[in-house]
Structures are given as structure tokens and as C-alpha cells.
Amino acid sequence: MLSSSWIELDASAVAKNIRYLKKRIAPAQFVSVIKGNAYGHGIEQFVPLAERAGVSCFAVYDAREAHTALQVKSEHSRLIIMGMLDEDQLEWIIGKGVEFYVFTPQRLAAAVEVAKKLKRKALVHLELETGMHRTGIEEVEFPEVVDLIRKNRRHLCLKGICTHYAGAESVANFLRIQNQYQAFLRLKKELKKAGIVAEAYHSACSAAALIYPHTIMDMVRFGIAQYGFWPSMETKMNNLLSPQVKFTRDPLKTVLSWKTHVMSVKAVAKGNFINYGNSFLSTKPMKLATIPVGYHQGYAKNLSHSGLVLLRGKRAPVVGSINMNMFMVDVSHIHTVVPGDEVVLIGKQGELSISVASFAELTKTMNYELLARLPQQIPRVAN
Numbered sequence: 608m609l610s611s612s613w614i615e616l617d618a619s620a621v622a623k624n625i626r627y628l629k630k631r632i633a634p635a636q637f638v639s640v641i642k643g644n645a646y647g648h649g650i651e652q653f654v655p656l657a658e659r660a661g662v663s664c665f666a667v668y669d670a671r672e673a674h675t676a677l678q679v680k681s682e683h684s685r686l687i688i689m690g691m692l693d694e695d696q697l698e699w700i701i702g703k704g705v706e707f708y709v710f711t712p713q714r715l716a717a718a719v720e721v722a723k724k725l726k727r728k729a730l731v732h733l734e735l736e737t738g739m740h741r742t743g744i745e746e747v748e749f750p751e752v753v754d755l756i757r758k759n760r761r762h763l764c765l766k767g768i769c770t771h772y773a774g775a776e777s778v779a780n781f782l783r784i785q786n787q788y789q790a791f792l793r794l795k796k797e798l799k800k801a802g803i804v805a806e807a808y809h810s811a812c813s814a815a816a817l818i819y820p821h822t823i824m825d826m827v828r829f830g831i832a833q834y835g836f837w838p839s840m841e842t843k844m845n846n847l848l849s850p851q852v853k854f855t856r857d858p859l860k861t862v863l864s865w866k867t868h869v870m871s872v873k874a875v876a877k878g879n880f881i882n883y884g885n886s887f888l889s890t891k892p893m894k895l896a897t898i899p900v901g902y903h904q905g906y907a908k909n910l911s912h913s914g915l916v917l918l919r920g921k922r923a924p925v926v927g928s929i930n931m932n933m934f935m936v937d938v939s940h941i942h943t944v945v946p947g948d949e950v951v952l953i954g955k956q957g958e959l960s961i962s963v964a965s966f967a968e969l970t971k972t973m974n975y976e977l978l979a980r981l982p983q984q985i986p987r988v989a990n
Contacts, residue, residue, distance in 0.1 A: 611899035611932070612867035612952070614981065616648055616989045618656050620860035624833050625660040627858045632816055632827045636807070637661075640830035641676060642668035642689070647978035648834060648863055649987035650675045656989055657833070658684060666828055670696045673705055687732065687766075689828075690742075697721040697729075706730040706766050710742040712751045719755060722762040732767035733798075733805070737790040738783060739773040746794060753801045767826065768795060768805040775822075776814035776838035784815070788822055814838035818845050835861035836963065836974050861963065863978070864954025865985075869918070869946050870899040870933065882927030882935055887912065894939045896923065898950055901932040905981045906952065910934075916950050919943075920957030 629637050639662045640646075645653040650672060654665060658681055665680060667673050668690040676686055688700065688707040694717045700707055701721050709715045709731045718729040733752070736743030744752055756763060770791045774780040791810055798804075809826035811819070816827045817838070837843035837859065846852045874894055881887045881895065898916065902908045906929055914925035916936055923936040938944045949956070953966050963974055 610984065610986050611870075612865060612904055612985055614647075614649070614985050614987045615864040615866065615954070616652055616656065616987060617860070617862050617864070618659070618989050620835055620862045621653070621656040621833070622660040623858075623860050624835055624862070625657065625662060628816075628827075628829055628832055629661070631820075631852075632811075632823050635823050636664060636826045638664045638666050638687070638809070638826050638828045639833060640666045640689075640812075640828050642666065642672060642830070643975075643979035644672075644981075644983055646831060646834050646975070647981035649983075651679050652987040652989050654679045654684075664826075670700060673700065673703075677703060677705075698725065701725055701727055701729050704730065706732060708732050708734045708742075708769070710734040710736075710744055712744070712748050712755065715752060715755050719759045719762050722759075728762060728764045730764050730766050732769050732809075733765065733803075735768065735770045735791060735794050737770045737787040737794065739771055739787065741771070743770060746797075749794075749797065749801070753798070753803055756803055765803070765805045767807045767809055768798065768803075769809045772810065772812065772815050772822070774814075775812065775818060776842050778841055784819065784822075788819070812838075814842050817842055831975060832859060834863065834978070835859045861954075863963070865952040865981070866954065867898060867900050867950045867952060869944060869948040869950055870897040871946055872896050872938070872944055883930065884928065887927040892939075893926075893937055894941075894944070895926065895935045896938045896944055896948075896950075897933055897935050899933050900952065901930045901934060903931045903982075904985060906934065915961060916952055917954075917956035917959055917961060918948060918950050920959065922959060 639657045641650050644650055654676060664685040665676055666687040666689050667676055670692060673686055673688050686705050697718055698721050702725055722729040734743045736745050772784050772787055775784050807825035809824050811822040811827045813829050813832035815822045831838050875889050877889055877891050879889045900906045908929050910925055911928040915922050919941050921941050923938050926935050926937050953961055953963055
């Protein structure tokens with residue numbers, strides 16, 4: 608392996624998570640959200656695992672991610688672009704049969720023109736503005752959108768009508784989510800009166816589906832949960848304490864582990880500064896192991912003096928600063944550490960584990976950010 612670290616994906620965990628989540632939303636369709644390089648898990652590696660677990664619909668953010676997904680998904684699986692598209696990408700997208708969100712009349716009009724040129728229907732999902740105020744067709748734009756659809760039905764296939772909730776994972780947003788839900792139902796009814804009916808309606812992400820089951824509708828866009836993470840502790844506790852949902856062990860299993868090897872081992876006498884600068888002084892004789900991962904590889908600088916790794920089944924603390932490509936850990940208490948020993952940055956070793964949540968807390972980031980920022984150049988392998 609050419610890289611200094613690697614990420615392992617647990618295929619059985621993927622299958623377990625998807626099986627559980629499918630039961631929670633049946634008979635709605637499971638949509639696997641693989642934006643952000645499959646939340647850091649790797650689109651190329653995750654898509655085949657999800658397909659083996661019975662998933663046949665994927666959602667990405669932009670055309671670049673769609674191109675990656677098209678290389679590895681089966682020809683029978685659907686693909687939806689939920690976000691950024693330039694008009695010059697529409698010909699490729701429509702030609703490939705990729706579905707995509709439409710959240711402005713201008714994008715809808717452009718899609719119609721490209722569909723006419725290609726003599727192939729554009730597969731669109733109308734995203735409605737219901738109160739998040741990010742992207743979405745405004746109600747005042749409905750007459751223009753309705754007119755475009757009515758006049759161009761042979762050039763369009765309305766695969767979905769959808770919206771997105773503004774923070775379903777937090778009880779602080781309860782009223783806002785309920786207002787959005789009611790707004791979506793009202794707008795859906797308004798469009799139906801105008802003769803605009805979609806093949807499917809969808810609004811729920813992981814958090815909404817797991818806390819507000821009435822939002823499930825025809826499809827659910829599962830992101831973080833399929834990778835084995837609750838969207839928030841509130842979401843997990845809501846499910847753990849709910850009389851409708853009973854589990855004693857966490858039904859979601861973390862898919863990702865991040866590992867490397869010891870690069871070198873050296874003894875340092877008492878009274879020496881370790882690594883760059885003078886931020887860490889050895890107050891006793893120490894044995895240090897150098898780990899060939901740094902902030903360039905996604906191991907955050909603010910883990911200096913506070914991070915932990917697992918080595919030979921024990922915790923080893925970071926000493927000194929995190930460098931661009933390496934850092935050091937104290938292994939004075941661990942016997943017979945040698946270069947080449949496996950080091951776990953995130954995951955399990957023996958009876959111990961370093962969870963993504965604990966890693967995120969130390970770096971003062973959230974799970975989503977930590978996962979999505981894992982560099983793409985780190986190899987991903989499925990086990």
C-alpha cells in the first residue's frame with residue numbers, strides 16, 4: 608500500500624444498518640445519500656456495499672460526484688443530483704439518465720431546452736421552499752413552473768416533489784419542522800390542483816425519519832444513519848426512550864475505521880523538548896512512537912497534546928504538536944512496540960475503541976464535518 612494510512616469499511620455493518628433503517632421506513636424507498644465522498648467513506652467503495660444490501664437509489668451533491676457514482680453503480684440503480692449543476696452539465700446529465708433537483712424556474716426552463724435537443728426526457732425533482740430558505744421553488748414562482756411543466760410534459764418526467772427540513776435532529780427546531788411539514792402538504796395540494804403530480808414525494812432525511820415518522824412519505828434520503836451514526840444524541844435518546852421503538856443495544860453499527868502503522872520508535876531522556884518548539888518537555892525518560900499521519904492526512908492540528916491512538920490494545924496519548932505528515936505518541940507503558948505495529952486512529956483494537964464521536968469532540972468538530980473532511984487520497988478498503 609502506497610499510503611501511510613488506510614480506512615476500512617465493515618460490509619456487515621453496512622448491511623445491518625440498511626436492513627434496520629429499511630424496516631423503520633417500509634414500504635418507502637431507501638435513498639442512499641453519498642454526497643461528501645459518501646460522508647468520507649468513499650463513493651467507489653460504499654456504493655457496491657450498499658447495492659449488495661439492497662439499495663437501488665443513490666443521491667449525490669453535484670455532477671462530479673455523479674460521474675464517480677456512475678462508474679461503480681449498477682445500471683439498474685437510480686442516481687439523483689440534489690445540489691449544484693451548471694447549465695453546461697445538463698446535456699451530459701440528461702443524456703446519462705441522471706435525475707436532478709430543480710429549485711428555480713430558470714433551471715427547469717434550461718432542462719426543457721436540453722431535453723428537446725436530446726429528444727430525451729429530463730428526470731426532475733421539484734424542490735419546494737418550505738421554510739429553510741436555502742434552495743427551493745418559492746410559492747410565487749408556481750405559476751411559471753406550472754406553465755413550463757404543462758407545456759413540456761413530453762420533455763419532462765416529474766420523478767419527485769421534495770423539500771428539506773431545517774435541523775430535524777434538534778428539539779429546538781421542533782416548531783419549525785412542523786411548520787415546514789404543513790407547508791409542504793399545502794404546496795403539494797396546490798400543485799395537485801394545477802395538475803402537477805409527481806411519481807414520489809419525499810422530505811425526510813435520517814433525523815426526520817427517525818424522529819418524525821409522519822414525514823417518511825414515498826422516499827427517505829438516508830445519509831449519516833446508514834453509516835452507523837445517529838444524527839444527534841437527541842435523536843438516539845428519542846428513539847431509545849420512545850414506546851414505539853424498543854431496542855436495548857444500539858441497532859446502528861459504525862462502518863468506518865481508520866488505521867496506520869508505527870513509523871519508528873525511540874527513547875528520549877528526561878529534560879528534552881519533544882517535536883517542534885517547546886510545547887512539550889519530557890519530565891521522565893520516555894519511549895516515543897512516530898505515527899506517519901498528520902494534518903495533511905486529516906489528523907487535526909488541535910489534537911496536539913490531546914489525541915489518543917490505540918496500539919497493542921492500549922491507549923497511547925499524543926505528545927507534542929501534530930505535524931503536516933506525522934505526530935508522536937507516548938508508548939512508555941506499552942512493551943515491545945516496534946515499527947510496523949498497527950495503530951488505530953478511529954475504530955476498535957482489542958477491548959478498546961476510539962469512536963468518531965469521541966474523536967470529533969477532541970477536534971471540536973461534528974461527526975458530519977470530521978467524516979466528510981477525511982482526505983480522498985486515503986485508500987478505502989471493504990472488509
